[in-house]
Structures are given as C-alpha cells and as structure tokens.
Amino acid sequence: MGAAILVVDDSVSIRQSVRFILEQSGYTVFEAADGEEGLKRLSEQKVQLVITDVNMPNMDGLTMVKKIRETDGIKFVPILVLTTESQGSVVEEGKKAGATGWIVKPFNNEKLLETIKKVMP
C-alpha cells in the first residue's frame, strides 16, 4: 500500500479527479468534504500528506491548517493547499496558517505529483 494522502475539498468532482491521479501513482487516498471532516479523518487515520481546498462550508481550509498545526500527533504533517485562490494576500494567509505549499487550480498532473514528492517525508 502506498503512502496515504487525505484530500479535503467540498467539490465531489475535484476530490474524484485528485483521487484518480493519486491512485494511478500508487498513493492511498482518503477524502473529506470540509475542514471539520478533515480533522475528524486525521484523528482516525494516519496520513503522510494533506491536500486541501480553501473555500469550504462549516470549516474552511486555512482554519483547518491552523488547527492541525496546534494538534499533537498531526502537527508536522505536510499540507498542500489546492485552490482557485491566487491573490497574494490569501497565499500569505496560508503561509501564516502553516501550509507547506500552494497550488492554484486548474492544476497540471505532473506538477502536482512532483510537488507531492518534494514535500512528502
């Protein structure tokens, strides 16, 4: 079984298309539809990487990133933000929250996989 990745996005289409690419490359994929569900997943399942959207209902992605960084046991997991947001101020907010990297959609398969390899422990 390949390294485990948690994909957090409120869009089913995006979760499915990211899952498809990651599974093709041998990763094991878990999904969550918002930040709250993402944190719940992380408390149950050990993963080596989190990929998250920003704009989501209930709990947005950057709030989730902050909470992960405050939680023992998961605070060091690499987090890639995958979003439509490209504005400098939002990217800066992501950096402050503790994200590891930022990718603007629509993403390119090769670039996503390359970035994952760079940040995975």
Add this chain to the structure above:
Amino acid sequence: MKYNAQFGKPEKYIGPGDYFASAEDVIISTLLGSCISVALFDRTAKVGGLNHFMLPFPKTRDEEGLFSQSSRYGINAMELLINEILKKGGLKKNLHAKVFGGSSVIDFRKEATYNIPKMNIEFIFGFLEAEHIAVDSYSVGGSLPRKIVFFPLESRVLMRFSRTESSGLAHREDVYSQRLRESDAGGSGGPILF
C-alpha cells in the same frame, strides 16, 4: 457596467473565459456558440452568477470523461463561479442551475476526431450531477448561437437564438479555444513552496 435601457438595469457582458456573480439588481449577459454558459443561483439568498467556458481540446485520445485534464479546466471554471456566489452569500446546497450552449458554431473540421460541443455538453451535465446541483432548465446543442440575459436577483434567464454576429462569434470562440490549448489547461503559475 453599461446601462441597458430595455430592462432599465446595469448590464455586465461576459466573454469566453469570463464569469460574474452579483447579489444586486443587474443583468449578466453573454453570446454563446459552442461554449457553455451556466446560470447558477441561490433563490433564498437572492444571488446568482453566469460563466462562459469551454473545455480545451484533449491532448490525447484516451483523455476523456470527468477525470481528464480538459475536464479539469471545466471543473475550475465552475468552481470559480461557485466560490464567487458563496462569497456573496449563497449556500452551495441551495444552488440550482440553468444550462445553455454547445451549439456547432466553430468550424472543427480539422479536428474531426472530437465533437467539441458534445464534449462540453456531456461535461457540464456530468459535473452538475456529481455536485448534486439541480438543473432547472436547459437549452443545448443545435447550430445557432444563443444570446443569454440573466437576472441574478430573480433567478430568471431570457434566451433567444441569434442569427446575426455568428461569424464574429465563431472567430472569438476559435481564438479562445486556441488560447486554452496553448495554456496547457493548467498553467496557472507554478506551485509555491513556503
């Protein structure tokens, strides 16, 4: 925004690749050929938006369905519009859609292996189904351009087929399609590592 005297409201015209959402008493309009426009709205929050997009021409024959790199461009066009509506007070679970476009306006003879309008139409219905967004009405296919006028506050769309401007439109959509192909359907800047 220019003023539309016929309806007595400000009008925002969107071209290929654009989107616009509003919670104000305005009109959002476009002229469509083989591209797709989705009028997306939350009736309760009285907010809505319109986009105008097409999927890039697939690079390889096996690149089809919702998982293809081309589809990802469409998913992105939809997500940009959805996020804009949510920022203006809409709720994702309340969203409904009206779908237009996908007519055979562009001359795609040189790319006879693909039916671009059909690919666009299949994509958008597949996407809306996957996202559980109800389709209230639609008008797709055929060979005539469509003029769309959307009233976001009322969730109302006026559509008529257009026989004029068809050559200019075909040209604009062709230029847009070429631009998409060259941008590789995913060149929005490289990843940033902090």
